Amino acid sequence: xxxxxxxxxxxxxxxVELMPKHVAVIMDGNRRWARERGMPPVHGxxxxxxxxxxxxxxxxxxxxKVLSLFAFSTENWSRAQEELEGLMGLFEEVVxxxxxxxxxxxxxxxxxxxxxxxxxxxxxxxxMKLAEERTKANKGLHLVIGLNYSGRYDIMQATRSIAGKAKxxxxxxxxxxxxxxxxxxLTNCTEFSTPDLLIRTSGEQRISNFMLWQLAYTELYFPxxxxxxxxxQDYVEALISFQKRDRRFGGKKYT
Numbered sequence: 001x002x003x004x005x006x007x008x009x010x011x012x013x014x015x016v017e018l019m020p021k022h023v024a025v026i027m028d029g030n031r032r033w034a035r036e037r038g039m040p041p042v043h044g045x046x047x048x049x050x051x052x053x054x055x056x057x058x059x060x061x062x063x064x065k066v067l068s069l070f071a072f073s074t075e076n077w078s079r080a081q082e083e084l085e086g087l088m089g090l091f092e093e094v095v096x097x098x099x100x101x102x103x104x105x106x107x108x109x110x111x112x113x114x115x116x117x118x119x120x121x122x123x124x125x126x127x128m129k130l131a132e133e134r135t136k137a138n139k140g141l142h143l144v145i146g147l148n149y150s151g152r153y154d155i156m157q158a159t160r161s162i163a164g165k166a167k168x169x170x171x172x173x174x175x176x177x178x179x180x181x182x183x184x185x186l187t188n189c190t191e192f193s194t195p196d197l198l199i200r201t202s203g204e205q206r207i208s209n210f211m212l213w214q215l216a217y218t219e220l221y222f223p224x225x226x227x228x229x230x231x232x233q234d235y236v237e238a239l240i241s242f243q244k245r246d247r248r249f250g251g252k253k254y255t
Contacts, residue, residue, distance in 0.1 A: 002063075003016060003063075006019075006061075006062060006063035009061045009062060009063075010062055010063075011232075011236045013236065013240050014062070014236065014239055014240060014243065015243060016063065018242075018243040019062060019063055019064060019239070019243075020064060020195075020196035020197045020239070020242055021064065021065045021066065021192040021196055022064070022065060022066040022067075022068065022190075022192040022193075022194065022195045022196050022197075023059065023064055023066070023067050023068070023195065023196065023197045023198075023199065024067075024068040024069075024070070024195035024197070024198045024199070024210070024211060024215075024218070025055065025067070025068070025069050025070065025198070025199045025200075025201070026070045026198070026199070026200040026201070026207070026208060026210055027048055027051075027052070027069060027070060027071065027201060027227040028200055028201050028202040028204055028208075028226070028227060029044075029201050029202030029204075029225075029226025029227045029228070029229075030044035030045045030047070030048050030226070030227055030228060031044050031045075031083075032044070032202065032226060033047065033226040033227070033228045033229065034047075040082075040083075040086070041079075041080075041083045041086070042083060042086030042087065042090065044226075044228055045086070045087055045090055046090055047228035048227050048228050049090065049093070049094050050228075051227055051228060051230050052069065052094065053097070054231075054232065055067065055069075055230075055235065056106070056108060056141065056143055057106060058232060058235055059141050060106035060107075060108060060140055060141040061106070062239075064141060065141065065142060065190075065191070065192050066141070066142045066143075066144060066190050066191075066192050066195075067141060067142070067143050067144070068144040068145075068146065068187075068195060068211070069143070069144070069145050069146065070146045070149070070208075070210045071091070071145050071146055071147050071149075072087065072091070072114075072146070072147050072148055072149070073146075073148075073149065073150050073208065073209060073210075074114070074115060074148055074149065074150040074153050074209075075150065075209065077119065088120075088121050088124055091124055091147065092121075092123060092124050092127055095124065095127040095128055095131050096127055096131075098110045098131040098134075098135060098143075106140050106141060107138045107139055107140030107141075108135060108138055108140050108141045108142075108143050109135045109136060109137075109138040109139070109140065109141070109142045109143065110131045110132055110135045110143045110145065111132055111142065111143070111144050111145070111189045111190070112128045112131075112132065112144075112145050112146075112147050113144060113145070113146055113147075113149055113154075113186035113187065113189065114146055114147045114148040114149030114150075114153070114186070115148045115149070115153055115157075116128075116148070119148060120147070120148055128147070142189075142190045142191075144187070144189065144190060146210065146211075149186070149210075150209040150210070151207075151209045151210055151211050151212030151213065151214075151215075152209055152212065154185050154186050154187070154211070154212075154213065155185070155212065155213055157184075157186070158181055158184035158185050158186075159184075161184045162176060162180065162181070162184055181213065182213075185213060185214065187211065187214055193214060194214045194215075194216070194217070194218065195211065195214060195215060195218045196218065196219065196242070197218065197219050197221060197238065197239070197242045198210075198211075198215060198218045198219070198220050198221065199221045199222075199223065199235075199238050200220070200221075200222050201223055201225055201226055201227040201230050202224070202225070202226045202227065203222060203223070203224040204222070205220075205222045207220075217247070217249045217250065219242050219245050219247065221238045221241055221242065223237070223238065
């Protein structure tokens with residue numbers, strides 16, 4: 001029944017059995033989009049809010065299990081104070097919508113990953129916690145948002161956790177393997193922790209310290225459009241490109 005519903009919702013050119021389970025997006029180009037229009041950077045970020053809601057809605061309808069969005073890096077604190085203040089305020093607005101409208105209708109669960117121990121404003125942290133609590137029982141799309149996140153931070157916190165457990169005798173050095181590291185990464189919050197497809201908008205072709213461990217065998221897609229201009233058809237084209245690829249995972253053919 002569910003597969004039939006998804007199949008009917010899919011745009012032409014997409015096959016339900018080839019859909020990725022986990023799509024990650026680096027939402028790049030917001031500031032440049034605003035500058036091209038003579039506006040402050042925060043206007044680009046505000047326009048991106050609409051695209052986030054649309055991507056979440058489409059991913060839900062099309063049967064994608066996890067959508068990960070890179071919203072704010074640990075390196076982004078070097079930006080101008082005015083932009084940072086605008087961003088934090090905008091994040092509060094966006095987070096407040098996560099249990100409303102389409103998010104509730106599509107049964108979306110929201111999880112935030114990143115360093116929550118420092119720098120993020122307390123009102124934002126409270127809204128993040130509330131959104132996670134209110135949506136934790138939802139069984140639809142899992143929306144994972146990287147906020148004050150970086151791949152290096154993720155690996156570092158996992159390493160610290162493993163080292164602490166080894167020191168306390170909870171595990172032995174010989175117990176440390178890839179599965180254990182996977183389990184200690186912040187993406188262990190979701191069943192499908194490794195993205196099948198990474199989309200980075202604006203034409204930049206780099207991963208910018210996002211999910212470094214998890215992207216080992218992820219398919220990469222780099223559309224030219226900046227994130228505020230990214231539309232449904234662009235998402236469809238990214239997914240069609242993914243479905244045409246022959247994924248071998250270092251040698252083993254994808255089935």
